[in-house]
Amino acid sequence: MAADPGGSRGAKGAGRPPLPLPAVRRIHSVKAPLILGAGPAGSMAAIHLARAGTAPVLVDRDPRVGDALCGGFLSWRTAERLRAVGLDPVRLGTHTVSELALYGGSRVATAGLPQAGYGVSRRALDGALRDLAVEAGAQLAIERIRAVAPRIVEGENGTWHPEAVFLASGKHDVRGAGRPRVADDPALGLRVRLPPAPALHALLRGRIELHLFRGGYAGIVLQEDGSANVCLAVRKSLLARFGGNPQRLLDSLADEYPPFAERMAHAPPGLPVDTVGAVPYGYIARATTPGVYRLGDQAAVIPSMAGEGMGIAVASGALAARAWLGKQGAPEYQRAFAGQVRRPVRAAQAIWALSETPAGAALMARATRIAPALARGVMALTRL
Ligand SMILES: Cc1cc2nc3c(=O)[nH]c(=O)nc-3n(C[C@H](O)[C@H](O)[C@H](O)COP(=O)(O)OP(=O)(O)OC[C@H]3O[C@@H](n4cnc5c(N)ncnc54)[C@H](O)[C@@H]3O)c2cc1C
Structure with a gap:
C-alpha cells in the first residue's frame, strides 16, 4: 500500500x-x-x-x-548550506549579525564574526x-x-x-x-522573547550577545520581527537553587549582572518562559x-x-x-x-566548560578584547 x-x-x-x-x-x-x-x-x-x-x-x-526555543542564531556556515538548496536566510527577513559581544564578569569585549550570521525565528x-x-x-x-x-x-x-x-x-x-x-548535572534550555522596542534594537543591532555567568550563559539576538530571542543554557543544579522556577532564576541573574538586567528590563510582566529538558x-x-x-x-x-x-x-x-x-x-x-x-x-565543550566559571568567563572576555582575531579563530574551530 x-x-x-x-x-x-x-x-x-x-x-x-x-x-x-x-x-x-x-x-x-x-x-x-x-x-x-x-x-x-x-x-x-x-x-x-x-x-x-x-x-x-x-x-x-x-x-x-x-x-x-533553540536555534535563533544561524552561523555563516549554516547560511551557506541553506543557500546551497536555494534558501537565502536574508529572504526570511533575518536580522544580520556581524559582531559577537561577550559579557564575562564586569568585562565586555567585541569581535567581528568571520562572516555575517543571522537572527531568525525557528x-x-x-x-x-x-x-x-x-x-x-x-x-x-x-x-x-x-x-x-x-x-x-x-x-x-x-x-x-x-x-x-x-x-x-x-x-x-x-x-x-x-x-x-546524560551527565548528572545536564544543561537545560530557557527562552523568553522580548517584544520589539527601539531602545532594545539600538542595544542589539548587528550583534549576537553572549552573557556568561556561573553555571550557564544567555545568548541574545534580534529576529526578523524585531523581537529579541533571549535563550539560556543553564545547569540543572542552578535552576534547582531557585526551586526550579525559571522566573526567579532570571530575576536573580538580572540582579547580579547589570548588562543582562538592561536587556531584561524590556520584558513585560508575566512574559512566558519556555523550557527544554536535559540536553546531552x-x-x-x-x-x-x-x-x-x-x-x-x-x-x-x-x-x-x-x-x-x-x-x-x-x-x-x-x-x-x-x-x-x-x-x-x-x-x-x-x-x-x-x-x-x-x-x-x-x-565547543572546552569553551562551554571554561565559560561556566567566573574566572574562565573573565578570561574569555579579556582575551577577546586583547586579541579579537583569537576569538574569530575559536569561532572558526567550532564550525563544521
Ligand atoms: C538552549 C539552546 C540554544 C540553542 N541555540 C542555537 C543557536 O542559536 N544556533 C544554532 O545553530 N543552534 C542552536 N541550538 C541547537 C539547535 O537548536 C539544534 O541543534 C537543532 O534544533 C537540531 O535540529 P534537529 O532538526 O535535529 O531537531 P529539532 O529542531 O529538535 O526538530 C525535531 C523535529 O522532530 C519532531 N519530532 C520529535 N519527536 C517526534 C516524534 N516522536 N514523532 C514525530 N515527530 C517528532 C519535532 O516536532 C521537530 O519538528 C540550541 C540548543 C539549545 C539547547
Whole structure:
C-alpha cells in the first residue's frame, strides 16, 4: 500500500490544521526513506532526497510549525548550506549579525564574526524548509512516532515499513533508538522573547550577545520581527537553587549582572518562559543500527553557545541523503559523520566548560578584547 493518504499531505506544510485521526490502524510500505522529524535536519534530508527523484515521507507530530526555543542564531556556515538548496536566510527577513559581544564578569569585549550570521525565528526557518521539502516532492505526514527499528516505524495510528529510517527527532528520543543518559548535572534550555522596542534594537543591532555567568550563559539576538530571542543554557543544579522556577532564576541573574538586567528590563510582566529538558551536550553517535541514519541532534549535540547546532542539523541532512542515494550503509555514514563533528563538538565543550566559571568567563572576555582575531579563530574551530 502507498503512504497514507489520510495522514499525509502533498501541499505546503506550514500553518495547516491537523487532520482527523484515522479510525483503523494502517500499514504503509514506503519505497524510500522515512524521515522522522521535520525540523531542519529532517527537512534538509527530504529536500535532497526528493530532488534526487525519490519520494521520501517526512513525518512530524506537529501539523503546525512551532517556534522552537533553540536555534535563533544561524552561523555563516549554516547560511551557506541553506543557500546551497536555494534558501537565502536574508529572504526570511533575518536580522544580520556581524559582531559577537561577550559579557564575562564586569568585562565586555567585541569581535567581528568571520562572516555575517543571522537572527531568525525557528517558525520562519523551519516553515521555509518544510515548504521547500514539500515543493520538491516529499510527502508530509502528521503523526507521533512511538518506536523505531530497522525498516519498522511504529506511529500512533499506523505502522510504516520504509526502505530506511532517517532519525531526525532532535531533542526527543524515540523508543528503540534513544541516546545514552546524560551527565548528572545536564544543561537545560530557557527562552523568553522580548517584544520589539527601539531602545532594545539600538542595544542589539548587528550583534549576537553572549552573557556568561556561573553555571550557564544567555545568548541574545534580534529576529526578523524585531523581537529579541533571549535563550539560556543553564545547569540543572542552578535552576534547582531557585526551586526550579525559571522566573526567579532570571530575576536573580538580572540582579547580579547589570548588562543582562538592561536587556531584561524590556520584558513585560508575566512574559512566558519556555523550557527544554536535559540536553546531552557532547553526544556523538559513532555507531548505528543498519538502516537507521541518525541526523541533527540525534547524530551529535554541540554545546549551544557555539551556535552551530543548526549547521550540524542541515549538514547531516544533506550527507545522510547523499549516503543513502549512493548506497552507503547507515553505520558507514554515521562513522564518517562522527569523524567530521568531533573537532567542533570537542572545541565547543572546552569553551562551554571554561565559560561556566567566573574566572574562565573573565578570561574569555579579556582575551577577546586583547586579541579579537583569537576569538574569530575559536569561532572558526567550532564550525563544521
Ligand atoms: C538552549 C539552546 C540554544 C540553542 N541555540 C542555537 C543557536 O542559536 N544556533 C544554532 O545553530 N543552534 C542552536 N541550538 C541547537 C539547535 O537548536 C539544534 O541543534 C537543532 O534544533 C537540531 O535540529 P534537529 O532538526 O535535529 O531537531 P529539532 O529542531 O529538535 O526538530 C525535531 C523535529 O522532530 C519532531 N519530532 C520529535 N519527536 C517526534 C516524534 N516522536 N514523532 C514525530 N515527530 C517528532 C519535532 O516536532 C521537530 O519538528 C540550541 C540548543 C539549545 C539547547
